[in-house]
Each structure stands twice: as C-alpha cells, then as structure tokens.
Amino acid sequence: MDATAHVLSTKGFAGTRLTDVAKHAELQAPAIYYYFASREDLIEEAMFRGINDLRDHLQRALDALPTDTTPMDRILTAAEVHLRHGLDLSDYARASIRNSGQIPDRLRARQKKELTAYHRIWQRLIAAAAADGQIRGDLDPKIAQSLILGALNWSAEWWDPRRNSVDTLVTNAQAFIRHSLAPAAKPARRRAKGRAAG
Amino acid sequence: MDATAHVLSTKGFAGTRLTDVAKHAELQAPAIYYYFASREDLIEEAMFRGINDLRDHLQRALDALPTDTTPMDRILTAAEVHLRHGLDLSDYARASIRNSGQIPDRLRARQKKELTAYHRIWQRLIAAAAADGQIRGDLDPKIAQSLILGALNWSAEWWDPRRNSVDTLVTNAQAFIRHSLAPAAKPARRRAKGRAAG
Amino acid sequence: MDATAHVLSTKGFAGTRLTDVAKHAELQAPAIYYYFASREDLIEEAMFRGINDLRDHLQRALDALPTDTTPMDRILTAAEVHLRHGLDLSDYARASIRNSGQIPDRLRARQKKELTAYHRIWQRLIAAAAADGQIRGDLDPKIAQSLILGALNWSAEWWDPRRNSVDTLVTNAQAFIRHSLAPAAKPARRRAKGRAAG
Amino acid sequence: MDATAHVLSTKGFAGTRLTDVAKHAELQAPAIYYYFASREDLIEEAMFRGINDLRDHLQRALDALPTDTTPMDRILTAAEVHLRHGLDLSDYARASIRNSGQIPDRLRARQKKELTAYHRIWQRLIAAAAADGQIRGDLDPKIAQSLILGALNWSAEWWDPRRNSVDTLVTNAQAFIRHSLAPAAKPARRRAKGRAAG
DNA sequence: TATGAATGAGTTTTCATTCAT
DNA sequence: CATGAATGAAAACTCATTCAT
Numbered sequence: 163m164d165a166t167a168h169v170l171s172t173k174g175f176a177g178t179r180l181t182d183v184a185k186h187a188e189l190q191a192p193a194i195y196y197y198f199a200s201r202e203d204l205i206e207e208a209m210f211r212g213i214n215d216l217r218d219h220l221q222r223a224l225d226a227l228p229t230d231t232t233p234m235d236r237i238l239t240a241a242e243v244h245l246r247h248g249l250d251l252s253d254y255a256r257a258s259i260r261n262s263g264q265i266p267d268r269l270r271a272r273q274k275k276e277l278t279a280y281h282r283i284w285q286r287l288i289a290a291a292a293a294d295g296q297i298r299g300d301l302d303p304k305i306a307q308s309l310i311l312g313a314l315n316w317s318a319e320w321w322d323p324r325r326n327s328v329d330t331l332v333t334n335a336q337a338f339i340r341h342s343l344a345p346a347a348k349p350a351r352r353r354a355k356g357r358a359a360g
Numbered sequence: 361m362d363a364t365a366h367v368l369s370t371k372g373f374a375g376t377r378l379t380d381v382a383k384h385a386e387l388q389a390p391a392i393y394y395y396f397a398s399r400e401d402l403i404e405e406a407m408f409r410g411i412n413d414l415r416d417h418l419q420r421a422l423d424a425l426p427t428d429t430t431p432m433d434r435i436l437t438a439a440e441v442h443l444r445h446g447l448d449l450s451d452y453a454r455a456s457i458r459n460s461g462q463i464p465d466r467l468r469a470r471q472k473k474e475l476t477a478y479h480r481i482w483q484r485l486i487a488a489a490a491a492d493g494q495i496r497g498d499l500d501p502k503i504a505q506s507l508i509l510g511a512l513n514w515s516a517e518w519w520d521p522r523r524n525s526v527d528t529l530v531t532n533a534q535a536f537i538r539h540s541l542a543p544a545a546k547p548a549r550r551r552a553k554g555r556a557a558g
Numbered sequence: 559m560d561a562t563a564h565v566l567s568t569k570g571f572a573g574t575r576l577t578d579v580a581k582h583a584e585l586q587a588p589a590i591y592y593y594f595a596s597r598e599d600l601i602e603e604a605m606f607r608g609i610n611d612l613r614d615h616l617q618r619a620l621d622a623l624p625t626d627t628t629p630m631d632r633i634l635t636a637a638e639v640h641l642r643h644g645l646d647l648s649d650y651a652r653a654s655i656r657n658s659g660q661i662p663d664r665l666r667a668r669q670k671k672e673l674t675a676y677h678r679i680w681q682r683l684i685a686a687a688a689a690d691g692q693i694r695g696d697l698d699p700k701i702a703q704s705l706i707l708g709a710l711n712w713s714a715e716w717w718d719p720r721r722n723s724v725d726t727l728v729t730n731a732q733a734f735i736r737h738s739l740a741p742a743a744k745p746a747r748r749r750a751k752g753r754a755a756g
Numbered sequence: 757m758d759a760t761a762h763v764l765s766t767k768g769f770a771g772t773r774l775t776d777v778a779k780h781a782e783l784q785a786p787a788i789y790y791y792f793a794s795r796e797d798l799i800e801e802a803m804f805r806g807i808n809d810l811r812d813h814l815q816r817a818l819d820a821l822p823t824d825t826t827p828m829d830r831i832l833t834a835a836e837v838h839l840r841h842g843l844d845l846s847d848y849a850r851a852s853i854r855n856s857g858q859i860p861d862r863l864r865a866r867q868k869k870e871l872t873a874y875h876r877i878w879q880r881l882i883a884a885a886a887a888d889g890q891i892r893g894d895l896d897p898k899i900a901q902s903l904i905l906g907a908l909n910w911s912a913e914w915w916d917p918r919r920n921s922v923d924t925l926v927t928n929a930q931a932f933i934r935h936s937l938a939p940a941a942k943p944a945r946r947r948a949k950g951r952a953a954g
Numbered sequence: 955t956a957t958g959a960a961t962g963a964g965t966t967t968t969c970a971t972t973c974a975t
Numbered sequence: 976c977a978t979g980a981a982t983g984a985a986a987a988c989t990c991a992t993t994c995a996t
Contacts, residue, residue, distance in 0.1 A: 196977070200971085302524070588968080962990100971984105
C-alpha cells in the first residue's frame with residue numbers, strides 16, 4: 163500500500179494510524195483488513211518493500227554499467243541511485259530508512275535481512291575500490307560506508323526541491339563521496355598527515 | 361526530564377508514552393503533570409534542550425581552541441563534538457535529531473530556531489574554511505554541510521560500541537570529512553597538524 | 559442523545575460522565591465518539607435541543623389557539639406548555655434549564671441564542687397583555703416574566719407526581735400567575751370563561 | 757469556608773474542585789484537609805450553612821416585626837429576606853439552593869432537615885394568612901408556597917445588578933406575590949374561570 | 955498550620971479491530 | 976469488496992487525597 167509508505171515516512175512507526183493510511187488511499191480504515199491481517203503486517207510489508215525495491219533498483223543499475231566501469235564510478239552510481247530512489251521515487255525507501263530504529267524487532271526480521279543484503283552490495287563495491295587502491299588507507303571501509311549512507315539517507319530530512327535540483331544534489335554528493343574516499347590525486351607525492359583528536 | 365529524552369530517542373515522537381517516561385524516571389505517570397502541563401510540553405522541552413545543549417557544547421569547544429587553529433581543524437573539532445555529544449553523552453541530542461521530522465510543527469518552533477542557530481555556527485566554520493581556500497570549488501557549501509551533518513547524525517543509527525570505539529569513529533569521520541572537503545593537495549607541502557577538541 | 563439529557567438533568571454539567579450516558583443508552587462509552595466529537599459537543603447539543611424543542615412546542619401551541627384568545631389566556635397557555643414540557647416530557651428541557659448556570663460560556667452560545675428567542679416569545683405575550691390593560695401597572699414586565707419563569711422552572715426541583723397530578727399543578731400555577739399579573743378586577747364584570755387544559 | 761460556597765454556587769456540586777476552592781481561599785488544596793476531613797465534608801458543611809444561615813436570618817427578621825403585622829406583610833417580609841439573602845449576601849444560600857438536586861443523598865441529610873425547617877416557617881406564614889382569609893381559595897397552599905420560593909430562588913439565575921437594583925426587584929416580587937395570593941379586592945363580585953390551552 | 959511532591963482511582967479520548975450488512 | 980457501527984484495550988489527563996517536611 164503506497165499510502166502506508168507515505169504516512170510511515172512522515173509520521174514514523176508509532177504515528178502511523180490506520181485512519182490516516184486509509185484516508186490517503188481514499189478508503190475507510192476497516193477496508194485495510196481486506197488486504198492485510200493487521201496493522202503490523204501492513205507496516206512490515208511496507209518496510210520490507212522499501213529496501214527490497216531499493217536493492218533491486220541498485221542491482222539493475224549496477225548490472226547496466228559497462229563492464230569496464232571503475233570501482234569508484236560504480237560507487238558513485240550507487241550513490242546516485244540511492245539518492246534518487248529515496249528522494250524522487252520512493253516513499254517506501256524513506257519509510258524503510260527513517261523508521262529502522264523505531265520498529266519492534268519482531269517486525270524487522272525480513273527488512274533487516276534485506277537491508278543486510280543491500281549493505282552487502284555496497285560492501286562489495288567498496289572492497290573492490292579498496293582492492294584497486296582507490297580508497298585511502300586511513301579509512302575503515304565499514305565505517306566509511308556507513309558515513310556515506312548516512313550522508314545520503316539524511317538528505318531526505320533537509321533536501322528542499324525548491325532550493326536545489328536533485329541533479330545538483332547528486333553531483334555534489336558524488337564529488338563529496340569521491341574525495342572523502344579517494345587517496346590524494348595521482349602524481350601524488352606526500353599526503354597530509356593530519357592528526358585528529360584523542 | 362532525562363527519561364523523556366531517552367524514550368524519545370528510542371521510540372520516536374508518537375511512540376513516546378508517558379508511562380514509559382515515568383517508568384524510566386521511577387515515577388508514576390501522573391507525576392509528570394506536576395512538572396509539565398502536557399505530554400506535548402514535555403516533549404517540546406526535551407527536543408529544545410537537545411539542540412540547545414549541543415549548541416552550547418559546541419560553542420564552548422570552539423571557544424576553547426587556540427586562536428591560530430585553522431578553519432579545517434575547527435570543522436573537525438565541531439565534527440568530533442557533534443559525534444561525541446550524540447553518541448556518548450546525550451539522549452537529548454539523539455532525541456532532538458532523530459525526531460525532527462516526525463514532530464508537529466507546533467512543537468518545533470523553539471527547537472527549529474535553536475537548530476538554525478546551530479547550523480549557523482557550522483555555516484560560519486565552513487565559510488571560513490572556504491575563504492581560506494580549504495574547500496574545493498566544486499562543492500556547494502550548504503550542501504556539503506548538510507551531507508556532513510547527515511553522515512554524523514546517522515551514526516546514532518548504526519554505531520555499535522562493541523565494534524568500534526568512539527575514538528575510532530571520530531578519527532575516521534574526521535578523515536572522511538577532511539578529504540571530502542579539501543582541495544587536492546596539489547604540490548602539497550605540508551598540511552596542518554590539526555588538533556581537535558578534547 | 560436522550561441519555562445525555564437524562565443524565566445531565568440529574569447530575570449537572572460537571573457530573574455528567576460519559577460512562578453514565580453510555581450506560582443509559584446501552585452502549586460503551588467510546589461509541590459516543592462515533593456520533594459526537596467530544597463530551598462537550600454532546601452536552602452542547604443536548605442543551606441546545608432542550609430549549610429548541612421547548613420553543614417549537616410553545617410556538618405550535620400558541621399558533622393552535624383561536625385568534626380571539628385573550629392575551630392573558632395566551633400567557634396561561636404558555637405556562638402550561640412550559641410546565642408540562644419540563645415535567646412530563648422532556649429531560650432535555652430540564653437539562654437545559656437546570657444547567658444553564660453551570661456550563662462554560664463556550665458551550666452556551668447556541669443555547670443562549672435559542673433561550674433569548676424563547677424569552678422573546680414570552681415578552682411578546684406579556685407586552686400584548688400589558689397593552690390590553692391586563693397587567694397591573696406596578697409590575698415591571700421583564701421582572702414579572704422572570705419571576706413567572708422562575709416559579710415554573712423551579713417546579714422540576716420539588717414537584718412530586720405522587721403528591722399532585724400535573725393537572726393540579728398546572729391549574730394552580732395558572733391561577734397563581736393570572737392573579738400575580740392581573741389588575742384588581744375593579745368593578746369587575748366577567749372575565750374569560752376558561753377551562754383548564756387536559 | 758466561604759470559598760467553597762462561592763465555587764459551589766457557580767460550578768455545581770460535581771464541578772467544585774478543591775483546587776478552585778483553595779485558589780479562592782488563597783491556599784493550596786491540601787491545606788483544606790487541615791480543616792475538613794474530605795471534600796464531601798466540606799461541601800456538606802457549606803450546604804448546611806446555606807440554609808441554616810438563611811433560616812436564622814429569616815427567623816430574626818420575623819421576630820423583629822411588630823406583633824400586629826398582618827400575615828400577608830409577614831410573607832412579604834419573608835420574601836424580601838429570602839431574596840436579599842440569596843442575592844446580596846450569601847454564596848451559601850445560592851450554593852445550597854442551586855445544588856439541592858445534584859447532591860448525593862448521603863450529603864443532604866442535615867441540609868434537608870434544615871430545609872424542611874425553613875419550609876415550615878413559610879408554611880406557618882401561609883397558613884396564618886389563609887386562616888385570616890388573605891389567600892384565595894383556589895390555591896393549594898403548598899403549591900403556592902413552592903411557586904413563590906421558585907420565583908425567588910430562580911432570581912439568582914437571571915438577576916443582573918446592572919439592570920435592576922435589589923430594591924426594585926424586591927418591590928416587584930412583593931407585588932407579584934401579594935396579588936398572586938390575595939383574594940380579589942374587597943367588593944369582589946365574581947372571579948375568573950380561567951381557560952388554558954389544549 | 956501549610957505546602958511541595960507524589961499517587962491511585964477514575965475519566966475522557968484514541969485507535970486497532972470486529973462484524974453484520 | 977467495502978463500510979457503518981461498535982467495542983476493548985490502552986493512552987493522556989484530572990483530581991482528591993496522602994505524606995514528609
């Protein structure tokens with residue numbers, strides 16, 4: 163149910179009332195029970211579909227890339243897909259992403275598995291880039307991945323279509339990610355030896 | 361009320377029940393009404409305190425830096441404060457950050473103002489870095505800022521203290537941010553030996 | 559809701575609990591919310607209906623009188639209608655009359671308007687009687703009207719069907735009112751040759 | 757407690773909250789328990805005092821009349837006392853009178869006894885007048901008494917000091933009562949045989 | 955004598971859910 | 976398939992009452 167995803171992405175798990183979902187679907191609340199056994203089922207399904215769609219979408223996009231695409235370019239493609247899917251297309255993705263933390267574990271099983279699968283795709287992309295020397299050694303790949311996905315996920319909270327086009331956002335995000343990961347430019351000599359806090 | 365922030369950061373706005381808050385505070389639910397006029401007042405206050413504390417904390421940390429700290433190092437300090445405050449210290453910050461999107465506007469007025477003020481601090485830090493040539497020209501500063509804060513905010517969703525220490529996370533995030541922003545260290549000499557806050 | 563009027567007329571505004579109303583209606587309390595948005599709406603409606611019905615009732619009774627009915631006889635008819643409606647027929651009227659003073663202004667707007675309209679009918683009856691010389695000059699018509707309505711309204715507090723029939727009460731009240739208003743039947747000839755109602 | 761009477765006369769029995777009473781008394785609610793064992797005790801006492809004061813007051817006023825005062829004049833004096841006491845002087849009287857019907861029987865015992873005693877005074881006044889031929893034969897003395905007291909009691913609901921002075925009201929009420937009771941003037945011939953509506 | 959703090963009982967209200975139609 | 980009507984469970988909230996101070 164599209165309406166579910168929409169409400170879920172706006173009001174959060176506990177705030178998702180069947181009445182609101184039904185209103186969005188131009189239905190009366192009891193009608194939902196014709197399609198779903200319970201509120202929980204409905205939400206569980208929407209959460210699952212969110213990640214599931216996103217994963218399919220990403221997988222297809224990656225499969226469509228020329229085989230000689232560099233690992234970094236694959237990552238940037240993934241970033242674009244993730245962003246566009248979450249912002250343009252899909253209440254489901256937003257619902258799924260935003261509510262991850264608020265949902266009782268019981269309802270998360272399927273979504274969690276799907277999410278792990280989605281993360282695994284990213285892990286492979288990053289591992290490939292690392293193997294190719296396209297990722298700086300001072301970064302833990304898992305942490306870097308989480309930071310990237312965080313940066314992308316959060317865009318749903320602040321992005322305002324009246325200020326920036328998605329294209330602009332995508333371009334910026336890609337530049338941001340590329341440099342955050344990449345080692346110093348090619349003829350590299352030395353690199354900064356920063357120090358960070360302790 | 362600390363308990364409110366805790367529940368709020370776990371269950372979300374609509375999922376925050378007075379009974380749970382009260383249980384955390386080792387009280388009966390009606391006792392809350394001795395201190396707050398309504399559930400909404402309570403939540404509003406917690407959300408406000410979240411950003412308010414965070415801003416104070418950041419401001420103090422920045423004020424404590426040596427005056428010759430480079431703009432980039434100031435940003436990295438800010439990142440550290442933001443991370444540590446959200447992960448280590450404060451249910452308030454988490455509550456405030458995670459629930460921003462789910463709360464009725466009516467309750468957000470004060471928190472919004474505070475958030476804007478907080479963002480302004482970051483804007484100034486980034487503008488200073490840009491003015492100093494420490495930020496690549498292909499990045500829109502506002503977008504970059506949002507991406508950074510997204511990456512940091514999201515850490516509350518995935519960070520697992522049993523896998524990584526906060527220190528590790530901070531170091532990685534700082535490296536991540538530094539390079540995501542910094543121009544290629546062309547014929548680089550040396551770069552700052554930053555120090556970030558403690 | 560008849561049940562509301564009944565409880566309201568017995569327990570007063572603040573004492574009217576939804577549970578009691580529901581019990582009277584052989585329902586569960588939440589079912590009330592299917593028909594009314596809130597307790598206040600429910601009460602507001604019952605109070606309004608009280609006066610509204612009474613006014614309709616009175617208006618119809620007056621319209622049904624022969625056109626040559628004397629002004630005084632019209633007044634006595636109105637008294638009878640008022641009494642019978644409040645005692646025999648209507649929890650609504652009792653609810654409306656008894657609780658006038660206890661209800662927050664916010665809920666009284668509509669009822670007040672209706673009440674004013676009801677009073678206006680009486681005013682006209684009395685003015686007509688006065689114009690016809692059937693009311694003593696030492697009485698302020700407004701005050702007299704209020705005293706009459708008071709005498710009638712209050713009967714709900716003390717009238718006990720096991721002691722007096724409504725008919726007896728009506729006859730007594732009419733005699734009471736007639737003489738309270740009428741000028742001394744100076745060189746009296748004949749007056750109306752009435753009959754008390756059945 | 758004066759405050760109790762005041763609140764009680766405004767909000768009714770169920771609407772009388774200890775907090776409101778306390779606020780009126782410029783106290784905190786728990787302080788009431790220093791003087792009264794419970795809310796019910798407090799209310800019971802206020803209701804009792806209402807009628808008790810009124811009765812004392814009336815008794816003293818009657819005792820002060822010259823012994824040759826006519827029965828009718830005694831009644832009119834009683835009416836004045838009743839009115840003035842309820843309007844000018846006493847929240848207690850108003851509380852007692854207005855809430856008679858809403859209070860659980862358990863709390864009414866004492867007030868009821870007192871009320872009966874008060875009514876007995878009136879009964880005697882009216883009986884005396886009747887014995888003296890000053891009351892028309894077509895009136896049931898008990899009903900007439902109730903109608904009179906109703907007219908007087910109700911004045912608390914509508915009397916507006918900005919429209920009429922108490923003096924005016926008293927004068928009107930006395931005229932109203934006198935004629936409602938009195939037989940047609942001396943050289944009376946025939947009297948009305950009223951007619952009322954059907 | 956009085957109050958700040960808290961609570962238990964009970965009330966209004968919300969909402970998922972059921973069910974006859 | 977869908978809805979109007981209703982309900983049980985649970986939530987927010989109110990308020991008399993207690994108690995330590």
